[in-house]
Structures are given as structure tokens and as C-alpha cells.
Amino acid sequence: MATKRRTKGAGGVFRDKNGTWHFRKSMGVDPVTGKTRRIEARGKTKSEARERFEQKVADYERTGLIAGGTSPRLADYVERWLADYATRVKPTTYRTRAGRLKACNEHLGQVRLKDLTPEHIRTCMRALGERLAPTTLKDHYVSLKMVLDQAELDGLIPLDPCRKVKPPRVEQDPVRILDADQPKQLIETVPSMPRATHGPADSQDDLELWALLFELAFTTGLRPGERRGLTPDELESRDGTCGISVRHQLQDLGTPGRVEIPKWLDATHIWGTQWLTTPKTRAAHRFIPLPEGLWSRLWARIGRLHIDAHDLVFRTHLGRPVSGSNERRHFKKALAAAGLPDVKLYSARHWTATMTALADMPDDARIAIMGHTDPAVTLRYTHRGTASLARLMADAIPDLGGDTVEAEIIDD
Template sequence: MATRKRRTKGAGSIIHGKDGTWRFRKDLGADPATGKRRYVEAKGRTKAEARERFDAKIAELERTGLMPGAKSPHLNDYVERWLEDYRTRVKPTTYRTRAGRLHACCQVIGHVRLADLTPEHVRRCMRVLGERLAPSTLKDHFVSLKMVLDDAELEELIPVDPCRKVRPPRVEPTPVRILAPDQPRRLIAAVTDMGEARRGPVDTGDCTEMWALLFELAFAAGMREGERYALMPYELELRDGVPGIFVQQQIQAYGRPGETVIPKWLDAEHLYGTLWLTTPKTRAATRFVPISQGLWDRLWARIRRLHIGPHDLVFTTQRGTPVRESVERHHWLKALEAAGLPQVRIHSARHWMASMTARAGMPEDARISIMGHVSLQMTMHYTHRDAASLGRLMAAAIPDLHDGTEIIDVQIGDGSAVAVR
């Protein structure tokens, strides 16, 4: 009796179906990242056709690193495969930023195979990109590359991520300029002096009121840009008699339908062009922010006068489309100029609000909640102490250490005299 010849272990299975089709199947073993078993399979009407499709799939898996092969995959190929998975786990804006960072790295070292990557390749990549990028942006490129190579190490495609042996690019924090405590009032009052709109006729009364309210919300409620643009009447709530805004959505530029991938887990509704109505930045960003009675009344006066429905946008352009950051920035800069104030960024209003709550002695847990942050460290990043408030705190904390009352004159370098107790 003839013995059945067994295939070499690991070569896979060849199945000839009752319908005449051929099927090649191979067990790739457990995925190092998930522990789940992986299979590759191809089917054809003839054995040769099935084999050709099977070999093509195996070659693609080896090229992208999903399956060990004779040669390690190029960084370019592995990054593209990594991004396909990454895109399903993050928001479109996050994906777009990360993909841009990685593609820039691949322009320098993407031709190198994963197994051949060394710390010097990483250093060279940072040196080349550092010639045209700001330090903070360069560091984000390094972090992005490290994320990819960490996963390559986890998948056992490389023994160690070479980024672990490289010092990250140095970044010195850039001070954020914010307005003084009394300056936002001047900015809002100057909105009516902004003159002509960026395009078209002079701003109407409704538009002028809109910019004043948007700027006031930025300072008084510390709302992010997208949260303010997405404000709807149903978010205005009275809790225990306290007027406030229940922030629970934002507008983001994700891209045009059909041109961008919206993950299934992300709640996003297309509004106009590239703009989508979606959930806040983080879970902590869903929050109730108390506002003054005056701001509450001004918001409701606009809502009633313009007959804005509960789930309609409170702020829109003259064409009825959502407000865009570039348009608001134009009016913001014109208002700063009209008020004679320094040219600070719109987002600095959020820093101003965090700083004012600190000056008022608001407890840390309340400040974190109002700002919609996940940690005190982030809230402290937004907090800036001015000299006047520090002076008052020091005066209250440190007693006068001089017992006598004698006053003497002391000469200083320029020949003038000062009185010293």
C-alpha cells in the first residue's frame, strides 16, 4: 500500500474541493501583539491559479512585516501597514497629523529595512528634519517614529527599537502670551470697530454680536474653538439655579465625505464641506461650565431674536455655514488691533481663564473640571501668574523681617538715591 506523502511542516495545506476549486491555506501562528492565531488563504479555479494568488499574499505579508521572510521589510512598507491599523483607532485629525510626521521620516530613512535600522539612522533623520522644523514639531516626529518601532519590536520584527538608544530632540518651552486681567473687556468692546469683513460687505449687527459673544465665551467659559462653534441652545442649562453650558460636542475639520475615513466608534455627523459635528476632545471635556447671568441673557437674546432651534448652531456665517477658525482668527486680530492690544493667539483666552480662576483661589479639582482636563498637570500648563497676584500672595505669606523703622538713603549706580528702612 502506497504511503501518503506528508508536506513539510509549516508549508501549509492544499485542499481540492468537491466543486473542483483549489485552496491554499497556511497557519502563521499567534500574533505577538494580540495572541490571536493568524491564517493566510487563497482560492482558485485551478491549482496554479490558487498557488499564484497564495504566493502573492505571502509576498505582501513578508513585504509589510506581517510574516517573517527572507528579508526584513522596508520601513516605508511597515509604516504604511502600521498606519492602516492606526487609522481605525484614532480620530481623523490625529491620524492626519501622525501620518504626516511618519511620511516625513520615511523620506529620509524609509528605504532602510527594519532589521538594518540603527540609532544613527534615527539621529540622521532628526538632523535632516531639524533643519526645517521647529524643535517641538521635530520632537513629535521622533515620538511618532518611536511609536512605530516600538510596535515593530513587539511584533518581533526587530530585537530592540533603535529610538530607545537615541536622546529625543531638545525642546525649550515657549512662553504663552496672554492678556492682562482687564484687557479682554477692551477687546470685546472694540469688536464694533473692526470695520469691513474679510470678504463682502461690512459686518451686519448680528455678525458683530456673534464675534463679541464668541470672544466672550473664549474668555469667560474657557471653551475650545470647536466647542464654541458647535454651541446649540439645548446645551444652555440651569443647574440648581446656576446658568451654564453643558459642553458635549465640537466641530472639527475631518475632511470631505468619501475622502476621509471616520472610524466606526467615532460619533461624527457631517455638517458642511470638511466640517463634522463630533464628540469633545476627551471624556473629561464633556463638562458643565457656569457662566454669568449677563452672558446667559445675551446668548438667549440672540437665540430668540434669530429663532434658532434647540439643535441649530448659535453661531453661523452670513451664508448659514459653520464658523471656521481662520475666519474667527481674522476678526480676532482686527479686534486686538482696534483695541491697541498685543497680538496674542485666540487659544490664549483659555490660558487667561485658567489663570484668572487660579488668582481667585478656586480649588484645583474645580479648575480641572471647568477646564475639561484629565490632570492637574495640564491645568497648570494653562495657568500663568502675573507679578501683581504673586506680589499680593508674597505680602500675605512673608512678614516684614526688619524690626527697626530707621530710614537711610542709599546711593545706586546711576547716582540716584533710594530710601531703605
């Protein structure tokens, strides 16, 4: 008797040795990888396996993973794109990107990918621009472009419509930094800061904590999470030079059980939503020399409080990690107490980049200290004052005028 063959493309149905039914079918070639895509579903019965398979195909068509009768809606495609994006970035980055795309979906989510036009994008940006700052608005545009670029690569649209739309204009506000001698004045004022009107007053250990954190910020240019996540084992001596070997940072990744930490990310839960994780980039793994005085003050605190090698050097009186908002609040108090300009705490990193430039430190050394991947970023962190520019100009360009000409005034 002749064997009855299934129609080509109908898929394969079989029952394994455990009695589970499988429905498997080839769905054509992936336009990105060039490899054949197969979809498979399992069930206790043949009909259950087929039903699950059909549901999986419907979901894939809805999100654009495979071609269907209709183009997927933007909201459905974003859902799939974010699921993949979450496996490649830190939870903080994912939350930001997901929030941006959620806002875009409120205006464009029900539009099908093939129907999206540049005018759709412009209308969305105008609507969002009524309530968002320019920098934030541009990040919404960038997020949407990332999604549509991938849709173009997936073969779902011929061209990303964002390519025909000018990104929102952003005018960066100049970063204000303290003068060369003002950080020292700030740090010396910390012990005499006014007491808090609400909550417990800062103890002597707390005041020392703030002074050391601010000193680290200006002396090393460490990122906020890098200095708040400092541990004793990062304090090293290399070739007779004392310094910090930056190996991790403190980040707000979310509550354990509610946030999914990617397998590739090395993260240790500390308290609440705070985790000790890897630095921002590969270039952020660096060694920063420390002045002997700061080195001694850090080790004095570690010894007095019996801080373990892998524990945080900076914890509040409740034993919790220092939060960014708490650090910024005390920085503002110290500025006010010292009578200094109201600058942002992050400007301390700009101050470090500027002071190293004024000291004529070579660019490669400055980039290594700051931990930047792109040298252009270090330049953006550098802010030369008027006096520095005048001195450089005087050295570079001589007085081009001739001798003074004495004019005789003749009365008529």
C-alpha cells in the same frame, strides 16, 4: 487504499459547496498575542487561490506582519502601522501622524528595520531640523518612536533605536495673555471694528456672533471647536444653574467620500470639511456654568434667528460654520481696534485658567472647568502675574529684618 496526507506545514487546500477554492496555512505564533496566525486566500480555481495566497504572504513579509527572509524596509512597515493606526484615531490625528512619518521616510524609508541604528535617527532629525520648528521636529521624533516601539513588540527588532537617541530639545515660548480687565474692553470694541476692505462687510448679526464667540472664549475657557460647535441643546439648567453641557465639537475631518470616518467615531457632516463630532477626551464632557447675562444673550440670538435645537448657534452670513481662520482674523481685528496687545486667540483659554486660580478656585474645580485629563496641564495653562506673586509672598513670608540700626558717623 491509504489516504495520502499533505506534508506538515504545507497548508490546506479545499473546495467549498459553492465551488470556491481555499488555500489556508498556519504561519506560526503571533509574538504579541501568543495566538496562532493563519493566512487564507480564495479563488475560482486551485491555482488562482494558491497565487493569491503567495501574493498575500509576500505582502505580509514586506510589511513585517510575518517573518520573512529579509527584514522589512521602514517605509513598508510604516504603511502597515498607519493602516492599523487609522482605525484607532480621528482622521485629523491620522493625517498629522502620516505627514510626520512621510517626512521621516524621505530620509530613512529604504533602510531595513534590522539595520536601523541610533545614528540613522540622529541624522534624520538633524536634516529635518534645518527646516522645522523645534516643537514640530520633536513630534516627528515621537511619531518615529511610536512606529519602532511597535516593531520591537512585533519581534522585528531587538530594541527600538530611538531609545538611545535624546529627543529634540524644545524651549516653550511663554504664553502671553490679556490683563484681567482687557477681555471686556476687547468685546466692547467688536461693534466698532473697521469694515473689511475686501469681501462683504460684517452685518449686525455677524458682529454679534464675534462678540459672543469671544465672550464665550474668555468666560468659559472652551476649546475652539467646542465653542464654534455649540448647539442650543447643550445649553442646560442644572439645579437652578445655567450653563453649557459640552457634548461635541466642530472639527475639520475632511471631505465626505475622501475621508474614512472610523465606525467608533460619532461624526455628523455639517458643511465642506467640517463635522460635528465628540469632544477631545472623556474629561472634555463637562458642565460649565454661565453668567446670566451671557446665557440671556445666547438665547436671544437663538430665538431671533430661529435656530433649531441641534443646529449650530454660530454660522456666517452665508449659513456656513465659522472656520478657525475666520475667527482668528476677526480676533486680531478686534485687538487692533481696542489697542490691546497682539495675543493669540487660544490664549483666552489660558486667561480663564489663570483667572480661576487668582480667584482661589480649588484645583479639582479648575480641572473640571478646563476639561483636562492631566492636572499638570491645567497648571501649565495658569500664568500668575507679578502683582499676584508679590501679594502671595507678602502673605507667606514676613519681613525678616530687625529694627533699623542708626549709625553715627564720626569725622576724623
